Amino acid sequence: MPARVLIAVGAGVASALIFSLLLTGSPMAIIVTPFTMLPIFLIGLSGGTVQALFAAATATILIGGLGGVMGAATYAAAEAIPALALSSQAIRQRPGQNGQPVWQSPGRLMGLATAYAVFLLVALFIGFSGADGGFVGMLEGEVAASLSPMITEGPEADRLVADLSAQVAKAVPGSISSWWLFITIINLGIAQTLLRKWKQNIRPSLIMLGADTPKWLMVAVGAALLIGLLAGGTAGVAGWNIAIVLAMPYFFVGLTVIHAMSRNWGPGPFFLGGFYIVLLFRGWPALIAVALGFAEQWVKLRDKIGGRTPS
Secondary structure, three states, X not given: OOHHHHHXXXXXXXXXXXHHHHHHOOOOHHHHHXXXXXXXXXXXXXXXXXXXXXXXXXXXXXXXXXXXXHHHHHHHHHHHHHHHHHHHHHOOEEEOOOOOEEEOOHHHHHHHHHHHHHHHHHHHHHHOOOOOXXXXXXXXXXXXXXXXXXXXXXXXXXXXXXXXXXXXXXXXXXXXXXXXXXXXXXXXXXXXXXXXXXXXXXXXXXXXXXXXXXXXXXXXXXXXXXXXXXXXXXXXXXXXXXXXXXXXXXXXXXXXXXXXXXXXXXXXXXXXXXHHHHHHHOOOHHHHHHHHHHHHHHHOHHHHXXXXXXX
């Protein structure tokens, strides 16, 4: 067997081992499993699509042996397919006017990842539509089961559990999908950075956090918000959650604006440290980042302050 195939199979085994922590319930899963896609990206961005396909197929088969058909399907949908598709798109090139290769833009890659995240979210809403209360109802039951042992005292305990479960369940789909999109983009960036350091990269550079958002994204955000405002029931909840996912690219762009604004400012490092601490524990600075991401599309803040990095 050729060495490249063995390396690809090894990457698939590594990815499967990382993902399998979810199946075992290991406490390390929350720390390690966000990097499940990293081995596939490393192979795809250094060896090409065929090797990435070997890695993804190996991992999917192994997960199928450990977790059955459902485990394999979950891994394929959430990890293998997006890692394979994004790495394949990232190394695509066409000849430019000056004879230099033109690579797929980071903005296009981010758009593809965002579209796939929305696709997965819509598939979940449709797939669980036959359940009592639909996808949100299923989540509400799971959240209630987790909260009930913690809220047991007082005459209002049952009502409080029900109210909290309903509120949390409505926000969980978009939050999880946004987290998936976040770690996908981060894994793609980490893979390219490592490969450049090791001099194994096919593509010269790939600065995902310096990307521009796709033009269609703002229209999609508006449509999702409109559905959330006008539609009732599951459709309305789905609209709001899709809008959350579609806002993630603006969050990324907003972060680059904040970094650019802080770069030549004396207290900049302290400001950034405080910003990320508050973001981690409170969350609301994410709205500032999203707002700056939206504004960037119109006023080009990064160009004005010299904070754009070539991709």
